[in-house]
Amino acid sequence: MSTRPPVQVGHEQLMALIDHTSAVIYMRDVDGHYLLVNREYERLFNLHREDIVGLTDHDLFEGPIADEFRANDLAAIARGIPLQVEEQAPGEDGLHTYVTVKFPLHDAAGHAYAICGISTDITARKRAEEEVRRLNDELELRVRQRTAELEASTRELDAFAYSVSHDLRAPLRSLEGFSQVLLEDYAEALAEEAQGYLRRIQANVGRMAQMIDDLLHLSRATRTQLHREPTDLSALAREVASELTDSGRKITWEIADGLTAPGDPHLIRLVLQNLLGNAWKFTGNAEHPVISVSVHPQSGVDVFEVRDNGAGFDMKYADKMFDPFQRLHSAGEFEGTGIGLAIVHRIITRHGGRILAEGTVGEGAAFRFSLAPAPADWELR
Template sequence: MQIHTKDRITIGFLFAFLLLILLGLFSYFSIRQLVEVTNKRVMATALQQTSEQILKEVVDIETAQRGYVLTFDAQYLQPYQDALRPLREQVALLETQLQNSPKMVSKVKRLSALTEERIKYTERVIGARIQSFEDARLLIATGKGKEITDSIRYTIKGIQHYSDTEIKYLQNLSDRRLATMQYTLTAMAFSVVSIIVILFYTINTQLKFRIHTEAKLREKIVEVQELYDEAPCGYLSVKQDIYLSAINQTLLNWMGYQRDEVIGKLKFEDLLTPLSRKSFLESFEKDFEKYKRDGVVNGLEFNFLRKDGSEFPVIINSMAVFDSQGQFLQSRTTVFDNTERVKSETKFRSVLESSPDAMLIVGQQGEIQLANHQTEKIFGYNRASLIGRSVEILVPKELQSAHIEHRNSFFNSPQRRAMGEGINLMALRANGSSFAVEISLSPLKLDDELLVIAAIRDVTANREANEKIMNLNKELESFTYSVSHDLRAPLRSINGYGQILKEDFASELSQEALLPLDSIIRNANKMGTLIDDLLEFSRMSRREVLQDKVNVQAMVDNVIEERASENTKIEFKCTKLDATIGDNNMLRQVWFNLIDNAIKYSGKQENPMIEIGCTSDPSWVTYYVRDNGAGFDMKYAGKLFGVFQRLHKMHDYEGTGVGLALVKRIIDRHNGKVWAEAEVNKGATFYFKLPQS
């Protein structure tokens, strides 16, 4: 257990005090004992004097008796008379002096008896002398007197021996007591002094520490004050009288006030713009009571009015401070400059409002938290009436339960996506009618709450247009189907019967008749080719593009091999061709058409040459087919890839004008690009590039 310095000092003092008391008590009792011993010694000395005196008186009596006996002179009796009283007094005195020494009591009694006997004996001697000297002499001759006196002397000696011993003992005792007292007192005094020195040292250290601590505390107070004043947010306090009692420098700077213009002079409401003040004062009574009850209020939004009349938005948090009785003392209020947030909120709102889509922010329980103006227009609801309601009211009845499930699964794995991809989504207007929509969903994480932003687009028009396109496509499909069937059959007949005429009736027909017959056959054939090309073109447009691995090298080698046998004159040059991804059949058609094209237009040259190659970069692979043939004027390059567009006269170069259109269609469908460079009579280069993926 730790003992506080203050307690240590108190304990030290207490200990010193106790020691001092002990010292006093010890001194008192020691002195008393000494006095007692001294008293006893005085008494013992007096005892000796008394016994000496008794002996002297006895001797005096004896002397007086002898003198009287010898002289029979009464004047000798005088000392005897005089000695009687003192003797008895002295014996009595001795008795009292020795009454506390039991060993001596018998001796004193004996002495008292002996002295009385001696006195009586003397009286008898005196009485006998009065009779006659002889009587007295006889009496003395018995030796009785001497015997008594000797006994007295012996007794007194015993008493004196006792008192001598006593005196010596007491002397010794008093010496010892004095020595003990001296040592003890010295030790105690030393202890007290030591304690006082320790106490002094402790108190001194304590004092130094306290001075140091106070200095540090003052530094801290300054620091805290600076922290208060220089904080990145505003602080203010309001007392019960609702005047401002404290404000920090930051807030003063924001407001453009001096401290003394504010403290005790302005109320909180004086910091507000008229509009903010109005709403603040409207519910002030109620709010202030609630604040004092709860002790805290957070997230209040106001507009503050600067001294110069400008304003800025703030957010306020406040804590109430109470005294020990629970009475409201003052507020401790933090003020945050809300300008940036309000700005970004305004931006957010204007983005939301300017969106051509209906925008909703929906919580995890499906409750609508925010809706933009477009929502009102598209759904026909008043915006305010939507807030807090379930988003399912915008979903057609039969889809509502499925929508709740989808909504929950979105919140389980929230990521930006389109709702119900590939499905024709429907939404429900306020008037109960439903309409086609497209919806994209984005998760929105606010603090620890997960929300979803739904952008809803009315796609009624789109979907109708799509349906129209699909219908048109179907019509086109059945049209081309009919063409392929119904148009080709009569051509085949014309062709067939023409041929039969030629074969079976050639001898019967004149040369003039045979020429138009050839024309008929040729044109019918040409129309058949045209129809076939057109159907091929339409089929390529509609067919799904496969994603095969295409060995371009092998494909081109195969096409060249196929064509080179019929065109031995042409020199083919082919560099290494990179592989690509695409539809094998379609790309073969491309190569076939381009090489066919090159053969056709270079066929009339002296040394026809066709060069095939490729270049590639990380995003594209580009192939080219170059010939040294007829070429074309670049100003017609725009017409090159159009259907039935031809840049050469039919009798120069045959063709339907579909081949290059087909090439372009196929490359377009591969997300590639085709183009050509050429010069009249110097040849043409056809390029096409496909994305690398």
């Protein structure tokens, strides 16, 4: 079996190799004088290798750049092993950044006699990184500005809420008080029709006061900070059911045990107050009213359900029922301000969850909601 003799690689072959690479390759002696450069070096700096050999970086570049090149050469010589650094050199469109590997060449006695460098242009990457940083800084500034605007809006909402809570209630109390005085002290002097008008004034004052309360709840549901903690929905539902049962109506409550979820207990209680309050209200004409609270896990997410066998609703209006002031029944049939479900929707959305409604006129309604992100395709079933 014959063996092929080793191929002797000469200077020309080595130069052909380094001339056909996209990296910048060069060699300098320990004093900094160029011994050779490749074609890429010639192309980048528009110089011929014959004109470069024997020169130093201080002959070719400005002082600060040449000083950095020389310092990196000496560091590589001192270490005796390859050194990787980032360097900058002038280009046609400004300074370019290179990642450079420098390593010394040693003679038989172990003394360094030259330094070699291989530099790869990473300017495009650096400029892209700088653009990303610039965009991030710009985005951060816009976020700070937007946050400041939101904080200012929140302060305005707080001022509005204070005004609603105090300034608007005062004239309502006057209306309610004076109409009551007229009914109590001047009833004999007033015709039955006039007394009816006063009672209507009182009823509308009460409705306006309830609307103010609901608007404040809607505002707080949007503005208050969430405090997530393990929350017992079963216990909260039973508390709300007990409050509603105190009204005297007989209702069958079916509240499942062990309903828990991470969330803000105060806001979740507000959700249950509205959903169970609606169920209680709309089962007013049911012969045997039943209201249930349960859970139906779907795709790893707990989906809670509040269901009743009351008046129900027409599904063609389902998309509008979570908007403020939307009512599917007249005030004469069932009292209310039309804000409760808007409050529920905002609280659920702030928790990252979803809520859907299903109903049939005369057969009841069901509301299903999650307090965590739920699959886009989950439905009532």
